[in-house]
Amino acid sequence: MEPLKAHDIHGNWATPLLAWNDDDSLDSGRVGAEIDVLIAMRVDGIYCNGTAGEFHAQTETEFDRISELLADKCNAAGMPFQIGVSHMSAQISLNRLTRVASLQPGAVQVILPDWFPVTEAEAVVFLHRMAEAADGIGLVLYNPPHAKSVLSPVQVGRLAEQVPSLIGLKTAAGDDAWYTSMRKHLSRLSVFVPGHLLASGIQRGAHGAYSNVACLNPAAAQRWTDQIQTDFAAAAELEDRLCRFVEDHIVPFIKRDGFCHAACDRLMAHVGGWADVGERMRWPYRSIPASEAERLRPIARALIPEFIT
Numbered sequence: 001m002e003p004l005k006a007h008d009i010h011g012n013w014a015t016p017l018l019a020w021n022d023d024d025s026l027d028s029g030r031v032g033a034e035i036d037v038l039i040a041m042r043v044d045g046i047y048c049n050g051t052a053g054e055f056h057a058q059t060e061t062e063f064d065r066i067s068e069l070l071a072d073k074c075n076a077a078g079m080p081f082q083i084g085v086s087h088m089s090a091q092i093s094l095n096r097l098t099r100v101a102s103l104q105p106g107a108v109q110v111i112l113p114d115w116f117p118v119t120e121a122e123a124v125v126f127l128h129r130m131a132e133a134a135d136g137i138g139l140v141l142y143n144p145p146h147a148k149s150v151l152s153p154v155q156v157g158r159l160a161e162q163v164p165s166l167i168g169l170k171t172a173a174g175d176d177a178w179y180t181s182m183r184k185h186l187s188r189l190s191v192f193v194p195g196h197l198l199a200s201g202i203q204r205g206a207h208g209a210y211s212n213v214a215c216l217n218p219a220a221a222q223r224w225t226d227q228i229q230t231d232f233a234a235a236a237e238l239e240d241r242l243c244r245f246v247e248d249h250i251v252p253f254i255k256r257d258g259f260c261h262a263a264c265d266r267l268m269a270h271v272g273g274w275a276d277v278g279e280r281m282r283w284p285y286r287s288i289p290a291s292e293a294e295r296l297r298p299i300a301r302a303l304i305p306e307f308i309t
Contacts, residue, residue: 004106011044014214049084071103131165140168157185
């Protein structure tokens, strides 16, 4: 596909979660089936190799297979897509980007090198080199709360001034002051916020979500995204209920029990039941038992019936 501009990146973007066999090998057939479902659901876009896609646990052969699967299916269907090339090593991330540029993603997602936090000057050097390798494909900076360096809108704005290929940001966002700063310093970027905060985020100037609630039910997340434009009051009320579900029933697995974020994304997909993703996380990360999804499904059906079939 043609490289996306910042204004092209908006709405509800969903991701396939990786499916692992009992011997810890990748089941690419199930991953491909997930991509087919997402295309059929007509989400605004699809991305791979983020946190929910366990980019940190892939071999390079697996990374290539996943990226090629997504590109082949999305290019054939005319579906906008992005490929995450993130890795804790700058060298591996650069090599990943070099290999996927020919797959013609709309954009590529990157994290900043993550073992030692980079300075702002080092971040500029890193992004410049990545932009050169991307050869006209835009960069989306993935800067979640667990990054070693969580950047303010002012800092991201300075990076964007020096690296014109930086067209987007994935962030946890913040309070009203954060959004005021975002509107001032990130006006030319596509800014994506957490999925369960999409309605209030768009109201305050954000553009979409690489969505955790799409892990729960991509089709419902798309309907909600569309509703934000047509019936904001109803969409805001649904956001309140989504936030209660996430804060009361998902976040405790992280804060209380120490599960990783990707395990919670997988749990939500299991609750929603839209694809055969399984409960299994790749070694050494713990998997949330399937019994927890069974326990949460009636709770979700009562609180957010729009997301549970």
